[in-house]
Amino acid sequence: MAEEAILGQKIKLSTIADALGVSTATVSLALRDSPLVADETRERIKHHAREIGYIYNRRAASLRTSRSGILGVVVHDIMNPFFAEILRSIETELDRSGQTFLLSNHYDDLEKQRSFIDTLLQLGADGVIMSPAIGTPAEDIAMAERNGLPAVLIARAVEGAEVPVFRGDDAYGTALATNHLISLGHRRIAMVGGTDQTSTGRHRYQGYLDAMTAAGLEVKPSWRIPGPRTKQAGFDAAGRFLTIEDRPTAVCCWNDLVAIGLMNGIARAGLVPGVDVAVTGYDDIEEAAIATPALTTVWNGQREVGRRAASALLDKLNGRPVRLSQELIKPELHVRQSSGVPIKTP
Amino acid sequence: MAEEAILGQKIKLSTIADALGVSTATVSLALRDSPLVADETRERIKHHAREIGYIYNRRAASLRTSRSGILGVVVHDIMNPFFAEILRSIETELDRSGQTFLLSNHYDDLEKQRSFIDTLLQLGADGVIMSPAIGTPAEDIAMAERNGLPAVLIARAVEGAEVPVFRGDDAYGTALATNHLISLGHRRIAMVGGTDQTSTGRHRYQGYLDAMTAAGLEVKPSWRIPGPRTKQAGFDAAGRFLTIEDRPTAVCCWNDLVAIGLMNGIARAGLVPGVDVAVTGYDDIEEAAIATPALTTVWNGQREVGRRAASALLDKLNGRPVRLSQELIKPELHVRQSSGVPIKTP
DNA sequence: TAACTTTTTTAAACCGTTTAAAAGCGATAG
DNA sequence: CTATCGCTTTTAAACGGTTTAAAAAAGTTA
Numbered sequence: 090m091a092e093e094a095i096l097g098q099k100i101k102l103s104t105i106a107d108a109l110g111v112s113t114a115t116v117s118l119a120l121r122d123s124p125l126v127a128d129e130t131r132e133r134i135k136h137h138a139r140e141i142g143y144i145y146n147r148r149a150a151s152l153r154t155s156r157s158g159i160l161g162v163v164v165h166d167i168m169n170p171f172f173a174e175i176l177r178s179i180e181t182e183l184d185r186s187g188q189t190f191l192l193s194n195h196y197d198d199l200e201k202q203r204s205f206i207d208t209l210l211q212l213g214a215d216g217v218i219m220s221p222a223i224g225t226p227a228e229d230i231a232m233a234e235r236n237g238l239p240a241v242l243i244a245r246a247v248e249g250a251e252v253p254v255f256r257g258d259d260a261y262g263t264a265l266a267t268n269h270l271i272s273l274g275h276r277r278i279a280m281v282g283g284t285d286q287t288s289t290g291r292h293r294y295q296g297y298l299d300a301m302t303a304a305g306l307e308v309k310p311s312w313r314i315p316g317p318r319t320k321q322a323g324f325d326a327a328g329r330f331l332t333i334e335d336r337p338t339a340v341c342c343w344n345d346l347v348a349i350g351l352m353n354g355i356a357r358a359g360l361v362p363g364v365d366v367a368v369t370g371y372d373d374i375e376e377a378a379i380a381t382p383a384l385t386t387v388w389n390g391q392r393e394v395g396r397r398a399a400s401a402l403l404d405k406l407n408g409r410p411v412r413l414s415q416e417l418i419k420p421e422l423h424v425r426q427s428s429g430v431p432i433k434t435p
Numbered sequence: 436m437a438e439e440a441i442l443g444q445k446i447k448l449s450t451i452a453d454a455l456g457v458s459t460a461t462v463s464l465a466l467r468d469s470p471l472v473a474d475e476t477r478e479r480i481k482h483h484a485r486e487i488g489y490i491y492n493r494r495a496a497s498l499r500t501s502r503s504g505i506l507g508v509v510v511h512d513i514m515n516p517f518f519a520e521i522l523r524s525i526e527t528e529l530d531r532s533g534q535t536f537l538l539s540n541h542y543d544d545l546e547k548q549r550s551f552i553d554t555l556l557q558l559g560a561d562g563v564i565m566s567p568a569i570g571t572p573a574e575d576i577a578m579a580e581r582n583g584l585p586a587v588l589i590a591r592a593v594e595g596a597e598v599p600v601f602r603g604d605d606a607y608g609t610a611l612a613t614n615h616l617i618s619l620g621h622r623r624i625a626m627v628g629g630t631d632q633t634s635t636g637r638h639r640y641q642g643y644l645d646a647m648t649a650a651g652l653e654v655k656p657s658w659r660i661p662g663p664r665t666k667q668a669g670f671d672a673a674g675r676f677l678t679i680e681d682r683p684t685a686v687c688c689w690n691d692l693v694a695i696g697l698m699n700g701i702a703r704a705g706l707v708p709g710v711d712v713a714v715t716g717y718d719d720i721e722e723a724a725i726a727t728p729a730l731t732t733v734w735n736g737q738r739e740v741g742r743r744a745a746s747a748l749l750d751k752l753n754g755r756p757v758r759l760s761q762e763l764i765k766p767e768l769h770v771r772q773s774s775g776v777p778i779k780t781p
Numbered sequence: 782t783a784a785c786t787t788t789t790t791t792a793a794a795c796c797g798t799t800t801a802a803a804a805g806c807g808a809t810a811g
Numbered sequence: 812c813t814a815t816c817g818c819t820t821t822t823a824a825a826c827g828g829t830t831t832a833a834a835a836a837a838g839t840t841a
Contacts, residue, residue, distance in 0.1 A: 101827055112791050117829060127789060144582060147557040148494045148503065149827035152796045157494065159558075167522075173514040180540070189554045192513075192538045194526075208535050211493040212505075236490060324725045356727045379670040381702040381727070447797055458821050463799060473819060495797035498826045 100143050109137055120145070151213060160190045160402065161209040161217035161238075163202060167194055169318070170374040171344060171391060172220065175243060178395030179218060186403055188215065195222045203229065210236050216402045220244040223286045227251075239405045243398045246288045246415060253405075254415045255398045259289050262387040262420035263296030266341050266369040269385070269422055271304050273431045275339040275367060279312040281326050281351055282343030290343075293371070297341050312337055320350035327354020338367065339428070345370035345377045345386055352380065352427065367429040382426035390418035446489050455483060466491070497559055501583075506536045506748065507555040507563035509548060510590075513540055515664070516720040517690060517737060518566065521589060524741030525564060532749055534561065541568045549575065556582050562748045566590040569632045573597075585751045589744045592634045592761060599751075600761040601744045605635050608733040608766035609642030612687050612715040615731070615768055617650050619777045621685040621713060625658040627672050627697055628689030636689075639717070643687050658683055666696035673700020684713065685774070691716035691723045691732055698726065698773065713775040728772035736764035 098104070102113040109116075111130065119126045119134040126134075151157040162179060164172040176192070183190055191209065195202035202222045206229070209217055216239045221230075227249035230240050234252070242254040263280075270278050280297050283290045294313070301308050311333050316322040323346060330340065330351070342348035348370035352362035362368050363382035370377055370386035377384040397416060404411050444450070448459040455462075457476065465472045465480040472480075497503040508525060510518040522538070529536055537555065541548035548568045552575070555563055562585045567576075573595035576586050580598070588600040609626075616624050626643050629636045640659070647654050657679055662668040669692060676686065676697070688694035694716035698708035708714050709728035716723055716732035723730040743762060750757045 099827090102829095103827080113828080114792080114830080115790060118790090121829090125789070130789080142578075142582075144553075144556045146498075146559065146827055148498050148559050149796090150829070152494050152498055152798090152827080153829045155796080167513055168516065168519040170514065177514075189537065189539075189551075189558075191535065207490075210490045212535075213492065213494050232488075236488075320722055320725055350725060353725050353727045376666055379666060379696060379699050381699045445797090449797080459798080460800080460822080461820060463797095464820090467799095471819070476819080492797055495826090496799070498797080498828085499799045501826080 100141055101146070104141070105134060105138055105143060108141075109133060155213065155237075157213040157215055158188050159209070159212055159214040160188045161193070161205065161214050161219075162190050163193050163195055163205055163217065163219040164244075165195065165197055165220055165222070167192060169346065170376065171346075171372045171389070172244075174374065174391040175395040175398075178392045179399045182396050182399035183403075197222045199224055206233055206238070209233075210238055214238060216240065216406050218243060218398050218402055221247050223284075239402065241398050241402045241405065243394050244289060248288075251413060253398075253401050253411055253413055255394045255401070256289070256415070256417065257389040257394065257420050258417040259292035259420075260296035260299065262371060262389065263293045263341060264300040265296075265420060265422045266371065266385075266387050267297045267300035268304075269424065269428060270339040270341065270367055270369060271300065271306070273339075273367065273428060275337075276306055277309075277312070277335070277337035278306070278339045278341055279314065279330060279333070279337040280341050280343070281314045281330065282316050282318055282322060282347035284315050293343060316347075318344050318347060320346045320353070323347035323350025323352075324354040324357075325350075327351050327358060331355070331358055331360075340366060340368050342368060342370050345372045345374045345380075345384060348384055348386070348427070349376065349380050352382070352384075363427045363429045368427045370427075373423050377423075378425070380427070385425045385428035386423055388421045388423050390420065393418050446487055447492065450487070451480060451484055451489060454487075455479060501559065503559040503561055504534050505555075505558055505560040506534045507539070507551065507560050507565075507584075508536050509539050509541055509551055509563065509565040511541065511543055511566055511568070513538060515692070516722065517692075517718045517735070518590075520720065520737040521741040521744075524738045525745045528742050528745035529749075543569045545570055552579055552584070555579075556584055560584060562586065562752050564589060564744050564748055567593050569630075585748065587744050587748045587751065589740050590635060594634075597759060599744075599747050599757055599759055601740045601747070602635070602761070602763065603735040603740065603766050604763040605638035605766075606642035606645065607763075608717060608735065609639045609687060610646040611642075611766060611768045612717065612731075612733050613643045613646035614650075615770065615774060616685040616687065616713055616715060617646065617652070619685075619713065619774060621683075622652055623658070623681070623683035624652075624685045624687055625660065625676060625679070625683040626687050626689070627660045627676065628662050628664055628668060628693035630661050639689060662693075664690050664693060666692045666699075669693035669696025669698075670700040670703075671696075673697050673704065677701070677704055677706075686712060686714050688714060688716050691718045691720045691726075691730060694730055694732070694773070695722065695726050698728070698730075709773045709775045714773045716773075719769050723769075724771070726773070731771045731774035732769055734767045734769050736766065739764050 102116045106113045106116045115126055116134050119131040193205040199222050218241050220243050225247050227247055230250045233240055240252045242252055244256050246254045285291055314326050314329055316326055348368050352368055355362045355366055370384045373386045373388040377386045401411050448462045452459045452462045461472055462480050465477040539551040545568050564587050566589050571593050573593055576596045579586055586598045588598055590602050592600045631637055660672050660675055694714050698714055701708045701712055716730045719732045719734040723732045747757050
C-alpha cells in the first residue's frame with residue numbers, strides 16, 4: 090500500500106501496464122470496463138490499480154475525448170435561499186451523472202459572469218446552467234454555444250437567446266398573492282422589493298398590477314418600493330413604508346427574504362406584522378414556515394426548476410432533443426399567518 | 436468576427452501559427468507575454484488571436500505544466516451563512532490570484548467528501564481548503580497531500596493531520612456568551628444545538644461548562660439539547676426547552692441559526708424572546724443584527740478565517756513556508772437585545 | 782492440418798499546449 | 812574574414828491518457 094509514496098513516482102497507466110506486462114491500451118480499456126478485454130485480465134488490472142493507488146488523470150483523458158466532466162452553474166448569489174434550493178436539486182440531479190460542477194456567483198455583475206464563462210470555456214466544460222446577470226446579451230450565450238458550451242437558463246430569460254429557460258410563472262404568482270390580500274378585504278396594497286431591470290422583476294410587478302386593476306383598485310406610485318432582494322433591504326424598506334401617507338394595509342413582497350426583513354423592521358417599529366400590516370412573500374423558502382409570524386407566500390417550484398434544468402442540460406449534452414419553449418412552472422399560494430385575518434372593508 | 440462559426444474548426448495555437456507563418460512555440464510564448472518574443476510579433480499574434488476568438492485550452496496546458504489553476508473548497512454546507520461568509524472572503528482572496536475554485540458540500544458525509552477529493556485529484560487541482568466532515572481520518576488528508584493536493588483546514592481540526600488549521604477559539608467564545616448571561620443575573624442556563632462529534636462541538640460545550648463551573652453554578656443534563664445547526668432544529672428545540680422542569684431563564688445557542696430558530700419557536704409559544712427568555716447566538720451572521728429581537732452573539736471572525744486559510748494555501752502552493760500551528764482567532768461578544776436586561780437574582 | 786472465426790492484445794496516431802535545446806541571423810569584435 | 816554574441820524563432824520531445832486498425836492468439840470447422 091501507499092507505494093506512490095515509496096517510489097515517489099507518478100502512477101500512470103503505463104506504470105500498471107509495465108507491472109503486469111500488458112499494454113497501456115489494455116489497461117485503459119480494462120479500467121473502463123470495455124468488453125474488449127478478457128474478464129480475467131480486467132480483474133487483474135483493476136485489482137492492481139486499486140492496490141497501488143492509481144489516480145485517473147482527467148485532464149489527459151479529456152484532451153483526447155473532449156469531454157471534461159465539468160458543468161458550470163452560475164447564479165446571482167448562492168447565499169440567497171431561493172438559489173440555494175435550486176442548487177440543491179441540481180446537485181441531486183447531477184450527482185448520479187458523474188459530472189462535477191463549478192459554481193459561481195455573479196452578483197449581477199456582467200463582467201464577473203463573462204469571466205466565469207471564459208473559465209468554463211478554457212476548462213472545456215461540457216455545459217452551463219445559468220441565471221443570467223442583468224443585461225446579459227443574447228450574443229454572450231450564443232458565443233458560448235458556438236464554442237461548444239451548451240447553456241440552459243433558469244429563473245430569468247434572455248431576449249433572443251435560443252436556449253431552454255426554466256422558471257416560475259411570476260406574473261401569475263404575484264397575482265395569486267395580491268388576489269389573496271384583496272379577498273381579505275385590503276384595498277391599499279404596496280409592493281416592496283425587486284427591480285424592473287430583470288424579466289422576473291417586470292413579471293412580478295405586472296402580476297400585482299393586473300390583480301389590482303382587475304379588482305378595480307387604485308395603485309399609487311408611492312406604494313412601489315423597489316430595491317435589492319435581501320433581508321437587509323426589506324428591513325430598510327420598513328421605515329419608508331411606515332411613513333407613506335395614507336399607508337397601505339398590506340404588502341406584497343418581492344420574495345421571502347424581503348418579506349421577513351420587512352416584518353422584522355415593522356416589528357422593530359412596534360407594530361405587529363400579520364395584525365397591523367398583512368405581508369406576503371414569494372418563493373416559500375424553508376424559513377418561511379418558521380418565521381414569526383409564519384409567512385404567507387407563493388411556492389415557486391425551486392426543486393422543479395433545478396431538476397428540469399439539470400436534466401435538460403444532460404439531454405443536450407447527450408444529443409437528445411430539448412424543447413426550446415420556456416417552461417413555466419405554475420406557482421401555488423401557501424397561506425399562513427402573516428397575511429392575517431380578513432379585515433372589514435371601510 | 437466569429438470566424439470559428441464559419442470554419443467550424445477548433446481554433447488552437449497552430450491555427451494562429453499557420454495564419455501568421457510562425458511556430459506554435461512563438462504563439463504560446465507571445466500570448467503569455469514572454470520577453471523572448473519580439474514586441475512587434477507579440478502584438479501581431481495577440482491581435483490576431485483576439486480577432487478570431489481563440490480560446491486558451493487549460494487542460495492541454497496543465498497536462499504539460501501540471502498546474503491546473505483549480506482549487507477545491509469543501510464545506511459542510513455552503514448554504515449555512517457561517518460558511519457562506521467564509522466562502523466570500525476566500526473568493527475575494529483567490530479572485531486576484533487567477534485560480535478558479537470548485538465548491539462542494541459534504542453534509543458531513545465522509546463518502547461524499549472522499550468522492551470530491553478524488554475528483555480534485557483527477558482534475559489535478561492545485562490545493563484544497565476544507566472544513567472536514569465528522570470522522571475524517573488524518574490518513575485521508577495525508578493521502579491527498581501525498582498525491583500532490585496540499586490541504587488547509589478551516590473551522591474544524593483533524594487529530595493527527597499535519598496541515599494548517601484556521602478556526603475561532605470556540606471554547607473562549609461560548610465562555611464569553613455564558614459569562615455575559617451570568618453577569619445579567621441568570622443562574623439556570625441551557626445550551627441548545629450542536630454535537631459532541633466534532634472538535635468544534637466539544638469546544639463550544641466545554642466553554643459553556645467552564646464558565647458555569649467557574650461561576651459555581653450547577654449544570655443539569657436536561658439543559659443540554661444537542662441537535663443539527665439549522666434554524667429548523669432551533670425551532671424544533673423550542674418545544675423541548677419550554678417543557679424542561681424548572682426551566683432555565685437563558686439559552687446559550689450553538690450558532691445564530693439555532694438561536695433565531697429557537698426565538699421563533701419561543702415566540703410561537705407566546706413568550707417573548709429577550710424578555711421571557713434570554714438568548715445568545717454564535718457567528719454573528721449578517722442576519723443577527725436584523726433579527727427580532729436583534730441577536731446577542733459571538734463574532735467568530737469568519738472573514739479572517741477565510742482570508743488566512745486562502746492565503747496560507749497560496750503560500751503552500753508557491754512553496755513559501757507555512758506554519759502548522761493552529762491559528763486561533765479570538766472571538767468577540769456583540770451584545771444586542773436578545774439577551775435582555777439584567778434580571779434580579781432570586 | 783489448413784483455413785477460417787472469434788477473441789484478445791498491441792502499436793501508433795492523436796488531443797493542444799509547454800519547454801529545453803538548437804538554430805538562424807544581423808551586428809560587433811578580433 | 813571568421814568568431815562570438817544577443818536576440819528571436821523553431822524544432823521536437825514531452826505531458827498521460829484514448830482510439831482504432833491491425834497483429835497475435837485461441838478456438839472451430841472441414
